[in-house]
Amino acid sequence: MIAIITHQSREDTTDQALVLLGKLNELALDDQADACEQLHEQAERLYQNLAESLSE
Structure with missing residues (x-):
């Protein structure tokens, strides 16, 4: 359940970031x-690092 919520929140954040970049x-x-864009890329890397750390 937590992974689903995290994944959905990540998709929402990505969508919001793309809309903001477009504007x-x-x-x-x-x-x-x-x-x-740089902040978004840093957030993606942070998410990946956290996901890897939590899956161990």
């Missing part, structure tokens, strides 16, 4: 879009 790109806020 920032539309507004020609490239620096902010780049920062958001």
Whole structure:
């Protein structure tokens, strides 16, 4: 059950991040879009690390 909730939350976060990146790109806020993309990538790596640690 916990894994399902975590996975659904991760999908929601990914969707929100992609919407935000799209809006920032539309507004020609490239620096902010780049920062958001970097944060998203860091969050993905953190999620993977936590998932691996918890599965051990």
